[in-house]
Amino acid sequence: MILTNKQIKVALIGNPNTGKTSVFNQLTGLNQKVGNYPGITVEKKEGICKLSRGVKAHILDLPGTYSLNATSLDENVVIELLLNKNGKDYPDVAVVITDVENLKRNLLLFTQIKDLKLPTILVINMADRMDRKGISLDIESLEQKLNTRIALVSSRKGTGIDKIKELILDYRSLSTEPCVNASAIDQPYFENLQNAFPEHELYKLWLVITQDANFVELNRHAVPVPDTSSFNTKSRSELKRLQQREAIHRYQFINGTLKEGYKTDIHAAKGLRATLDRILTHKVWGYVIFFAILLLMFQAIFKWSEYPMDFIDQSFASLSEWAKNVLPAGVFTNLIAEGLIPGIGGVVIFIPQIAFLFLFISILEESGYMSRVVFLMDKGMRRFGLSGKSVVPLISGAACAIPAVMATRNIESWKERLITILVTPFMTCSARLPVYLIIIALVIPDERFMGLNYQGLMLMALYLIGFIAAVGSAYILHKLLKTRTRSFFVVEMPNYKIPLFKNVAITVVEKTKSFVFGAGKIILAISIILWFLASNGPSERFDNAEQIITERHQGENLSEGELDTEIASYQLENSYIGIVGKAIEPVIQPLGYDWKIGIALVSSFAAREVFVGTLATIYSVGSEEEGTIKNRMAKETNPQTGGKLFNLASGVSLLLFYAFAMQCMSTLAIVKRETNSWKWPMIQLVFMSAIAYVTALIAYQVLK
Amino acid sequence: MPDIQTILVYIAVTIAIGFLVRKFLLPKRKSKKTCGSTDCGCH
Amino acid sequence: MKTTIAHLKRGEKGIIKDIPIDIIPVKLFEMGCLPGNEVELLQVAPFKDPLYLNINGSFLSIRRETALLIEVEKINETPEI
Structure with a gap:
């Protein structure tokens, strides 16, 4: 067998907001593709990275997750993939990305991954912020305690990437020993569990049991795990208590580890974050700034994209004309000139608007501002049965409902998520715009009243109608839908960052x-x-x-x-x-x-x-x-x-x-x-x- | 005797219909239960 | 009446005492919301909800209704010199 062409399979795992995507982009460059996991609409990002002469790594960027206890479809992907040893995406080596400023919390996931007995590399990202925040690390001590190798990286500056590659290349020498003994939280229970399924890894068994109790049932066909339902010796609340004990246990270990290897000078910290937060979440200025940004966004989406759109429109019209003249006359030529070319033109014409929308949304998300909007809007949205997190889908809905519906995934409460999905299509998407424009031009007089153009007013009114229809029906659904579950809302407030051009x-x-x-x-x-x-x-x-x-x-x-x-x-x-x-x-x-x-x-x-x-x-x-x-x-x-x-x-x-x-x-x-x-x-x-x-x-x- | 252009048109239309049918009427794989079909309290 | 996170004033800190495990999502205690950890109230959104906290070094926001469930003991900080 030829093994020289084998690619090392690498999975990037990490909390959201750790710069995981930046690391992925640094490793793969433009050598990446985005698809979907089979059967579900979770984005699957993979790429190829050249490690050394003749050796390449296949890098899979897994959805961001806070732990191995899934609370959403995206997070579930991570768990199913890591539990399925025979799956084609099962990694040879896991690279856990952490943020140096949030190392404590980020290490929780790392200790869980280590329990899976996978070769694991720890990447400590955002090293460029250490000086400013007064953080110093003792890498050697951390490596020893955590039983791993560490790469100190700044994905922003591009430093440390070679170190990751070097460690991946040498993955066979990585330790696969766990660093925390999770079974210590309830020794007898875990012993019984292991005895019941001796051929399986203990921590995987535990994950299967808690996954079933917490979230969705794992896809049994995809994951070769035993049927643990017969092993139901604990009630749901007992299991949850154990999970809490597990978290405490892990944090104790992490605290002990960081005490030695992680020093922070508190007086160097603080500053920018608090100041920006005070302004951006201010009860008056917060809203003023948000609406100003929205205004700018719509200006871009509708006014700035007019020029490229006109150009596209005319180009396709002349292309159609040209095809008709040049190709031999016949029905197929007609199909091309009257059906195919205008059809493609009808798609291409939306590119400027969609691109502008995602430009703004990704800048807002990358900078950390979006979480502040969620924070600011939550109370108001909740009155209509929505969540602060519904703001992003509703804004995206102004371009296209399809990505907007997909953007609802991080809403924890099912009821709030469902309502958001149901009302988002009322938002005026860009596909409605050409219809509006042509009809308004036909029936609304192009005259001014008190300096305001009637046509412009009508267009604005239609956007308003769409928004009112969305929140109005949300309110009705809120009153109609009954739910037994409590709604929960936990939003991480990430650090402010200048968005990286490459990521955007x-x-x-x-x-x-x-x-x-x-x-x-x-x-x-x-x-x-x-x-x-x-x-x-x-x-x-x-x-x-x-x-x-x-x-x-x-x-x-x-x-x-x-x-x-x-x-x-x-x-x-x-x-x-x-x-x-x-x-x-x-x-x-x-x-x-x-x-x-x-x-x-x-x-x-x-x-x-x-x-x-x-x-x-x-x-x-x-x-x-x-x-x-x-x-x-x-x-x-x-x-x-x-x-x-x-x-x-x-x-x-x-x-x-x-x-x-x-x-x-x-x-x-x-x-x-x-x-x-x-x-x-x-x-x-x-x-x-x-x-x-x-x-x-x-x-x-x-x-x- | 239909000419080549007519044949091409029929091929194009068949592909288009086939594509739409596959896209909307025959989902490739049955997706599994999501956090959604029930009030499972996905936490 | 017990003191909860929702009873903290802006800038005040407390130590988490008790959490009703059954109704608090796992995610929250994975973020560090565990008995014994320190919590600081950083900001309150307009209309007094949600709350923006620093729990054990993690910055996150939760709703008032959740905050009302998490019991804390206020730390009476002597002002820093």
């Missing part, structure tokens, strides 16, 4: 990529199908449109252009999609829409951003003449009233419909995955769409 850049690139390739594929597939449905029909009438229309208008002396328009619109009416549109017309007529809007509406249930594209297809199929979609839409008349199809009443009705309706298959899919049932996404779909229909109906009937 990698986050932005990764998140944008996953949007483009995740949501993008769906949008693309839908636009292909839509195009097909609009260009094919089931009956003779579709196929013989040209003949039928030519005969019908014989002797009327129509120009070539007019005749083509007539043919195309007749064809559309008889295409598959036209038939669907006609079929739902009675339902949407009271809202002021015709069958063409109906088609756009139906296709929007796959994804809202399809709306403008669909209308573009529908109205452009109708005419050869040049002109923007907006101009064509403005010319449409309502066959019922004879007036303009897009007027104030039908426009406002459409805007409200889009504000409330749940028209995003991807969000439904993600909600299903996060709640693990079809119940909640279905409730979302039905209720949000019902609210949308009713408000749109009222708006049209009142304004008409």
Whole structure:
């Protein structure tokens, strides 16, 4: 067997806020990829690191966790991976990342990992802050007490990374002996446990038992552990008491260890943190600063990204034109020019907004400010059944509900998390924006009132409506949902740090990529199908449109252009999609829409951003003449009233419909995955769409 | 006799439908119980 | 009435005495919230909730309702020289 090509499998483990990701980025550079763990939407980051000539390490960056007692799906990944010795991701060596300033707490996880009898390296990160904080370390003493090798690292300055590589390379010489004897907390119990399952490691058995008592059942298929349910000699509260004893036991050991190896000069500490906290969590200034940051964020997302978006829009329009001229004429060329290219354009156009959003969010998180926002907002949010931690998902929801729903994972209370998931899609996501923009431009006068532009006001009102709908329905759900569990809230308040450019850049690139390739594929597939449905029909009438229309208008002396328009619109009416549109017309007529809007509406249930594209297809199929979609839409008349199809009443009705309706298959899919049932996404779909229909109906009937 | 372009269109549409069906109707693997389906008090 | 973390004033310190294990999440005592450890109240959010603490060197915030469950003994610090 050739062993020279073998990669050393390394798992990076650590508390959140220890700079674990920075270490990962330093080790792997851009040589990394982000995927998902099978079956769940927990991000899996892995990369390759060259250790020396011919030897590489495969590095897996595990989700941040405070201990091996999982309280969330992300943390559970760490435990399942470490319990499964036969799994393909089971590491050869564990690298535990700690923050020199929080060494005491960070070592708790380290002592647990050591109990798994894995070769373990301890990385003490943020070494650059030691001087300022008056910390001195006796590495040798620590190595001896903790039974490990230590790398003192500053991921910010890039020092000590070579030491990690060196230690990984030499992992076989690492001790696998635990440093704390956990079974000392209840000797007889642990002896019995070991006797009952002699072939298993004791600490793993204990983790399996407490995991079952605390959180989710471990996936038995993934983890080859014995069925410990027969070994139920302790009640839940006794187990919890033991866990507390375990924590105390570990802290005693850690305190003893640090007493010798860790010195801190208190007078050098303090300072910046306290001052910043006083300002950023101030009862007035705290909110002022937060809203100022929000304002800046929205300014960036909507105003600054306008320019790249216009550019993308125009580029794809000309690309489409170009394809039509250059490729040989035929149906497949039409598919490319009318379906594929606009479809890809519809995805690419969101890149600037998504990138700006993640730029801001990752800066706020990296700097440590986000925890202060959570702290500041918790009380207010709780009144609506939400948590301070719901702020991040709600803000993210202004870009896209998909990452927003995933960002709810760190909310401890299930009820608060569920409510956040359910109401987030009300936030005005960027996919609604193009719909809003085109309809506002059509029906709201571009005039000023007291210096304020009506169109701008309407757009702002729609964002406000989205937010009010979100917190309002949260309040109702809060009153309706009954829960037996207490809600808990523990937020670490990390140190303030200047965000590292590299970390921020990698986050932005990764998140944008996953949007483009995740949501993008769906949008693309839908636009292909839509195009097909609009260009094919089931009956003779579709196929013989040209003949039928030519005969019908014989002797009327129509120009070539007019005749083509007539043919195309007749064809559309008889295409598959036209038939669907006609079929739902009675339902949407009271809202002021015709069958063409109906088609756009139906296709929007796959994804809202399809709306403008669909209308573009529908109205452009109708005419050869040049002109923007907006101009064509403005010319449409309502066959019922004879007036303009897009007027104030039908426009406002459409805007409200889009504000409330749940028209995003991807969000439904993600909600299903996060709640693990079809119940909640279905409730979302039905209720949000019902609210949308009713408000749109009222708006049209009142304004008409 | 359908021309090559028509065939290509049908292939593209089939791929698109196949992709959506796989994405939404046939989840690859049954995900396990999460901290969510019950009031398990995930602490 | 017993003194809890919620009864501390800003800047005051206490020693944790008793914790109702059954209703306090494991996560909290893993963060160092254990009997015998020192706790300092650093900040109180607007509307008096949540509380921002330094427990055993860890900086974290918890809600008032949780803080009310954790009994402490106030340390009467002599002002530093």
